[in-house]
Amino acid sequence: MKEEHVEENVEKELHDALVSCEKCHFCNLVCPIVDSRVTQGPFGINRAIYYGLKWNQFNDTLRDLVYSCTTCNKCVAMCKKVSRGLPLVEVFEKARELLLVEKAKGPMPEQAGVLKNMHVRGNPWGNPPHERTKWAEGLDVKFASQDNKVDILYFVGCASSYDAQGQKIAKNLAKIFKRAEVNFGILENETCSGHEARRMGEIDLFEYLSEANIGMFEEAGVCDIVTGDPHGFYSFSQEYPRMGNELRVRHYSQFLNDLMDEGKLKLSSKVNKKVTYHDPCYLGRHSEVFEEPRKLIQRIPGVTLVEMENSRADSDCCGMGGGRMWMEPPKGLVSSQAIAEKRVQQALATGAEIVLTACPFCNITLNDAVKSLEKEDSITVMDITELISMSL
Amino acid sequence: MSVSAEQLAQDLRGIVGEDYVFADVFERMVYADTELPYDVEEGDLPDVVVQPADAQEISKILKYANEKKVPVTTYGSGTSLIFGTKVKHRGISLSTERLDYLRIDEDHQWFECGAGVKNGRLIKELGKLGYFLPIQTQAGSSFGGSVSVNTLGHLTDNVFARPVNNILGLEVVLPTGEIIETGSRCLRRAAGWDLAHIFIGAEGVLGVITKVRMILYPMPETADAVAFFKTTEEIGHAIALMYKNKLPLPMDGEFVGEKACKVGYEAFGLDFPEGAMAITRSMGRTKEEALRDASELVEFFKSVGATESFVLEDAEVKEKVWAVRENAMHWGEEKGLKGFQAIEVNPTLPQLPEAIAELKNITQGRKGLIGQTEAYLYGHVGSDSLHCLFVFPYDWSTEKMKQVVDEIWNLEKELQLKYDGVGGDWGWLPHRVPLFREKYGEVSYEIIKKMKRLFDPNNILNRGNIEGEV
Numbered sequence: 001m002k003e004e005h006v007e008e009n010v011e012k013e014l015h016d017a018l019v020s021c022e023k024c025h026f027c028n029l030v031c032p033i034v035d036s037r038v039t040q041g042p043f044g045i046n047r048a049i050y051y052g053l054k055w056n057q058f059n060d061t062l063r064d065l066v067y068s069c070t071t072c073n074k075c076v077a078m079c080k081k082v083s084r085g086l087p088l089v090e091v092f093e094k095a096r097e098l099l100l101v102e103k104a105k106g107p108m109p110e111q112a113g114v115l116k117n118m119h120v121r122g123n124p125w126g127n128p129p130h131e132r133t134k135w136a137e138g139l140d141v142k143f144a145s146q147d148n149k150v151d152i153l154y155f156v157g158c159a160s161s162y163d164a165q166g167q168k169i170a171k172n173l174a175k176i177f178k179r180a181e182v183n184f185g186i187l188e189n190e191t192c193s194g195h196e197a198r199r200m201g202e203i204d205l206f207e208y209l210s211e212a213n214i215g216m217f218e219e220a221g222v223c224d225i226v227t228g229d230p231h232g233f234y235s236f237s238q239e240y241p242r243m244g245n246e247l248r249v250r251h252y253s254q255f256l257n258d259l260m261d262e263g264k265l266k267l268s269s270k271v272n273k274k275v276t277y278h279d280p281c282y283l284g285r286h287s288e289v290f291e292e293p294r295k296l297i298q299r300i301p302g303v304t305l306v307e308m309e310n311s312r313a314d315s316d317c318c319g320m321g322g323g324r325m326w327m328e329p330p331k332g333l334v335s336s337q338a339i340a341e342k343r344v345q346q347a348l349a350t351g352a353e354i355v356l357t358a359c360p361f362c363n364i365t366l367n368d369a370v371k372s373l374e375k376e377d378s379i380t381v382m383d384i385t386e387l388i389s390m391s392l
Numbered sequence: 393m394s395v396s397a398e399q400l401a402q403d404l405r406g407i408v409g410e411d412y413v414f415a416d417v418f419e420r421m422v423y424a425d426t427e428l429p430y431d432v433e434e435g436d437l438p439d440v441v442v443q444p445a446d447a448q449e450i451s452k453i454l455k456y457a458n459e460k461k462v463p464v465t466t467y468g469s470g471t472s473l474i475f476g477t478k479v480k481h482r483g484i485s486l487s488t489e490r491l492d493y494l495r496i497d498e499d500h501q502w503f504e505c506g507a508g509v510k511n512g513r514l515i516k517e518l519g520k521l522g523y524f525l526p527i528q529t530q531a532g533s534s535f536g537g538s539v540s541v542n543t544l545g546h547l548t549d550n551v552f553a554r555p556v557n558n559i560l561g562l563e564v565v566l567p568t569g570e571i572i573e574t575g576s577r578c579l580r581r582a583a584g585w586d587l588a589h590i591f592i593g594a595e596g597v598l599g600v601i602t603k604v605r606m607i608l609y610p611m612p613e614t615a616d617a618v619a620f621f622k623t624t625e626e627i628g629h630a631i632a633l634m635y636k637n638k639l640p641l642p643m644d645g646e647f648v649g650e651k652a653c654k655v656g657y658e659a660f661g662l663d664f665p666e667g668a669m670a671i672t673r674s675m676g677r678t679k680e681e682a683l684r685d686a687s688e689l690v691e692f693f694k695s696v697g698a699t700e701s702f703v704l705e706d707a708e709v710k711e712k713v714w715a716v717r718e719n720a721m722h723w724g725e726e727k728g729l730k731g732f733q734a735i736e737v738n739p740t741l742p743q744l745p746e747a748i749a750e751l752k753n754i755t756q757g758r759k760g761l762i763g764q765t766e767a768y769l770y771g772h773v774g775s776d777s778l779h780c781l782f783v784f785p786y787d788w789s790t791e792k793m794k795q796v797v798d799e800i801w802n803l804e805k806e807l808q809l810k811y812d813g814v815g816g817d818w819g820w821l822p823h824r825v826p827l828f829r830e831k832y833g834e835v836s837y838e839i840i841k842k843m844k845r846l847f848d849p850n851n852i853l854n855r856g857n858i859e860g861e862v
Contacts, residue, residue: 019730019786019787020730022721022732023425023427023470023471024427024471024532024721025469025470025471025530025532025533026530026531029510029512029532036443036489036490036492036508037414037443037489038467038470038487038489039418039419039422039423043422044418044422047421047422047425048418048421048422051418051421051431051432052418054431055417057417057418059417059418061416061417061418061419081718082718083721084721084722084725084730085722331411332411
């Protein structure tokens with residue numbers, strides 16, 4: 001193997017971030033994709049990138065490892081706590097960018113079509129753009145524009161626009177907004193937030209989509225955005241180019257609490273259920289929104305909230321982040337279903353009847369896991385909005 | 393080796409199955425990487441990584457390796473700080489990671505587990521049932537590795553016995569492939585011969601430990617205390633006196649030297665008294681017992697010169713105090729230094745203050761590359777174990793890194809000989825072989841080599857470790 005001088009900027013950035021890894025393996029301890037092999041987790045991925053650069057080797061094994069990360073950020077929190085605080089997730093995403101743009105090795109084969117769909121049709125599944133707002137038919141939801149000013153722009157996101165389960169979130173949220181008499185609207189031509197494109201290393205596509213969305217926000221004159229999609233929420237608040245100080249982005253768990261504090265939203269019907277809450281990675285660890293969803297749940301009359309073994313910053317991943325929604329890891333790497341099933345097992349151990357979440361991705365994944373475990377009689381997966389609408 | 397790498401992989405697939413043999417360069421590289429500050433080179437890579445499911449498969453692999461004369465290096469978690477798992481002669485890297493079976497038997501009052509179970513998982517699973525793992529190494533290390541080194545990590549030897557005293561039995565695969573069981577299932581351990589004792593602490597050169605049975609310890613209640621001293625030497629005096637005055641020994645007694653404290657206090661914005669810091673964790677059957685012992689230590693520390701000492705009852709302060717100690721891997725970053733190598737010195741109790749004083753100024757006026765490093769003092773003073781972390785620029789060349797590591801290890805040997813130390817936390821093989829030979833002499837070293845030949849006539853298992861190759 002020939003040692004190469006690392007000259008490229010991205011390569012240098014990656015090298016400088018990884019060279020100080022203390023190799024303590026603590027990151028692997030908390031990683032959802034580690035099964036029985038040290039290579040599987042963040043330690044193995046980071047070493048593979050480091051030596052891939054050093055030896056100028058970029059093969060399919062390296063690609064599979066780099067794309068196997070769910071970007072849940074648990075390893076980053078651990079590294080910050082016990083070691084040198086390596087920005088591992090950022091590094092892995094940067095490595096995906098390098099593999100995709102420079103080395104023609106990324107993304108994973110199944111993800112190529114997904115990225116194309118995002119580019120051409122504005123959603124990962126390639127559904128027709130004109131069907132994006134179909135969920136709102138008959139609900140009297142406005143399209144925000146200069147002529148049709150709204151106080152709140154509800155950014156729906158791809159999953160809640162197209163997926164049948166995700167659409168329940170959009171419909172319930174619209175119902176709740178109406179009950180609270182919120183002057184809200186959606187974008188007629190909303191497009192993908194680009195969050196997952198960035199996770200898959202397609203930085204140019206992310207920029208293209210972010211510019212498209214920003215253009216639409218500006219055109220509609222909106223400065224207050226509420227979303228039920230933690231992935232979009234994270235990108236808007238932390239990754240989109242700054243739009244001055246006017247743009248305010250909230251996850252619905254924050255917004256609905258605000259409405260209740262202001263007395264604009266009241267929950268009256270009792271929902272006598274024992275529930276547990278799964279923290280979505282991009283709402284919890286990435287955005288540090290841990291308490292608002294819990295506060296919201298506890299405001300529903302009759303509900304008893306119990307915590308899972310791993311919760312808040314220590315919560316486990318559902319397995320579908322980081323572009324894994326659209327790939328099946330190759331043999332020898334942990335499947336997303338196995339990760340989700342592990343999480344459902346934790347929920348079952350609490351004795352809760354419902355596992356609540358606040359993300360359409362988590363909702364879809366955990367639901368599938370309940371089915372694959374044949375536990376439909378024991379536990380139901382719901383978005384918080386569903387329980388709230390039951391209590392209106 | 394009488395077989396090509398390709399054939400080797402193919403043959404091993406026949407033993408453990410297609411999915412558990414890895415020949416890709418990235419897989420082999422990850423299993424070759426160690427905590428050494430310099431990079432892995434091509435010659436450090438095993439030809440193949442294999443993950444057997446149980447003792448039977450390991451037995452077949454070892455029989456095959458003897459037949460083909462292929463070296464086998466065991467891999468638990470790769471966190472060995474003396475580099476026992478580093479591959480020295482290519483061949484097979486045999487991972488025990490799939491040996492992850494765990495049974496906690498409260499009726500028998502023992503737990504039994506596979507060698508690949510990580511200590512972090514054990515601590516968690518035992519904790520759920522109210523039991524305590526008397527091995528506090530870093531959580532990512534494997535239980536089999538800890539047992540083979542006979543380490544109890546940070547814990548105080550005089551409070552918790554070493555694993556060899558807590559283990560009831562082992563399953564071991566000999567280097568020639570035979571599987572043996574040792575020990576008992578009753579709580580009474582054998583007086584006289586117990587073959588388990590040959591393998592515990594043998595650092596993996598006499599056999600592959602595949603299963604361990606250990607007694608259950610009820611989870612103790614604990615209470616932490618902190619004491620601030622003007623100098624680290626004063627902490628050394630205090631600890632030596634703590635033993636002599638028959639004070640209730642803490643299960644864990646940590647310290648952080650002046651220089652490291654300064655960095656930690658600044659990093660966390662803490663207004664603690666200048667100087668060095670000692671942290672103790674006392675235990676008892678009840679919280680009251682633990683608090684009583686911690687309070688007794690606080691009074692004692694005050695009586696021997698602590699500028700301030702108190703029981704850590706406030707959770708926030710307690711977190712900050714421990715954060716200073718746990719921040720070890722950031723030391724040096726304030727000077728832009730990220731390469732590092734640590735040593736361990738275990739002085740006799742009366743020599744504790746003198747050893748601390750020497751370590752505190754260890755780089756000053758020293759020739760060679762060590763003189764260009766920064767040293768930070770910390771460790772488990774309660775168990776008579778001092779560490780010194782040497783940090784240096786990470787962009788030093790591989791050659792320069794190797795040279796500084798050699799210098800640091802030679803220094804560790806000199807200090808251990810001077811202060812009568814041993815391989816307290818980490819073990820001997822391979823990098824402390826020179827220390828072992830000088831400390832105990834060639835006759836003792838020959839005994840180990842003869843035992844190795846008896847168990848492993850073809851020197852198949854962990855080749856190079858007894859020879860002192862790193």
